Amino acid sequence: MAYNKEMADVENLDTLFLAECKNLHKRISCDFIGVALQKFHHPDVNWPYVCGNTNEKYKHVTVRYGKGIAGKVIATGSDMLISHFPENILGKSTDYPIMLAERLVSAYAVPIRVNGVPKGSLLIGYRKEHPIDGDQFYKVKEAVENMEEFLPSYFKN
Amino acid sequence: MELKSSIQASTYIIQAQEEEIKRISNELHEGISQHLYSVNTGLEFLHSALENPDLKSYVKELAAQLNRTIQEVRLLSVELYPSSLSTLGLVAAMKSYLKQFTSTFGVIIHIDTIGHEQFLSESNQLAVFRACQEALINIAKYADTSEASLRFIWKDNILKIEIEDDGKGFHLKEILGNTRCKGIAAMKQRMAMAGGDCQISSEEGKGTKVSLSLPFQR
Numbered sequence: 001m002a003y004n005k006e007m008a009d010v011e012n013l014d015t016l017f018l019a020e021c022k023n024l025h026k027r028i029s030c031d032f033i034g035v036a037l038q039k040f041h042h043p044d045v046n047w048p049y050v051c052g053n054t055n056e057k058y059k060h061v062t063v064r065y066g067k068g069i070a071g072k073v074i075a076t077g078s079d080m081l082i083s084h085f086p087e088n089i090l091g092k093s094t095d096y097p098i099m100l101a102e103r104l105v106s107a108y109a110v111p112i113r114v115n116g117v118p119k120g121s122l123l124i125g126y127r128k129e130h131p132i133d134g135d136q137f138y139k140v141k142e143a144v145e146n147m148e149e150f151l152p153s154y155f156k157n
Numbered sequence: 158m159e160l161k162s163s164i165q166a167s168t169y170i171i172q173a174q175e176e177e178i179k180r181i182s183n184e185l186h187e188g189i190s191q192h193l194y195s196v197n198t199g200l201e202f203l204h205s206a207l208e209n210p211d212l213k214s215y216v217k218e219l220a221a222q223l224n225r226t227i228q229e230v231r232l233l234s235v236e237l238y239p240s241s242l243s244t245l246g247l248v249a250a251m252k253s254y255l256k257q258f259t260s261t262f263g264v265i266i267h268i269d270t271i272g273h274e275q276f277l278s279e280s281n282q283l284a285v286f287r288a289c290q291e292a293l294i295n296i297a298k299y300a301d302t303s304e305a306s307l308r309f310i311w312k313d314n315i316l317k318i319e320i321e322d323d324g325k326g327f328h329l330k331e332i333l334g335n336t337r338c339k340g341i342a343a344m345k346q347r348m349a350m351a352g353g354d355c356q357i358s359s360e361e362g363k364g365t366k367v368s369l370s371l372p373f374q375r
Contacts, residue, residue, distance in 0.1 A: 055303050057263025101263045
């Protein structure tokens with residue numbers, strides 16, 4: 001998606017994030033896409049932008065830095081792949097609230113960085129077991145690169 | 158005879174586990190947290206005394222990390238054992254837990270109290286609290302619903318609690334017959350240990366209701 005820096009400085013930051021989510025949703029036809037971001041001046045993480053959600057639970061979910069799939073991705077700065085939730089996961093299923101909230105079975109989450117520091121996470125998820133291949137990895141990374149361009153404006157607001 | 162000793166053994170295990178959890182929670186709150194606060198105070202002192210801007214900023218970052226750690230330790234301590242249970246009582250401890258529950262799982266729980274809260278021993282309060290916790294976590298994990306309700310009914314000599322959701326429900330006999338589903342058995346066991354009872358009713362597509370009751374003396 002073409003990005004004009006001035007666009008992000010105005011009020012349509014929400015539109016930009018949601019448009020990026022919807023665009024990715026179309027390109028990889030997954031069930032759910034969510035952007036988790038750290039709160040302003042606070043390490044807690046919430047899900048301000050989602051697409052393909054089946055309920056409004058995401059609006060209330062706040063995970064601590066290092067907790068949940070998004071908190072872990074932000075804390076470690078590494079991608080995270082869950083193939084068949086809740087089997088073969090580290091810890092308990094309750095440590096993955098967004099997977100429970102949206103009844104996801106397979107998911108892939110990637111860090112979104114500001115000046116090289118992870119401040120958010122982009123997650124794609126499926127409600128049935130679904131392999132995540134190289135093409136999807138590539139498309140997710142591409143969306144993350146776009147989001148990284150306007151993410152600094154989110155923290156400036 | 159064998160059944161009785163098996164119940165006694167599991168009662169002992171649950172009690173021993175709870176005592177250990179409480180000990181670790183206290184140690185985190187009153188031991189480790191206090192030491193971390195002391196280190197934080199020292200860092201604040203260092204920050205004000207330093208003149209080198211790089212070092213000042215480094216110490217500030219360390220203090221911020223330490224503050225996060227203090228917060229983590231405090232939350233972990235509360236997660237392990239709700240200390241407000243003995244200071245503020247069952248209903249207040251449950252309200253506090255529900256806030257954390259909603260911000261973790263996104264499920265809103267409407268709480269309602271009928272009658273006046275009565276004194277319960279700490280072990281009985283804990284049994285009820287843990288049974289409620291188990292029922293709520295089951296809602297987050299399996300019910301596929303965004304809202305549920307929790308009602309405390311205080312009568313003269315008995316406390317009744319109803320936890321109800323309108324989620325997808327389940328076939329009760331199948332679940333009770335599944336040896337992997339130990340959560341419900343644990344709830345029943347905890348309530349029985351406290352001299353109370355736990356009943357569950359559920360139907361596929363029509364939600365689930367957990368009814369706890371605990372007699373007490375005024």
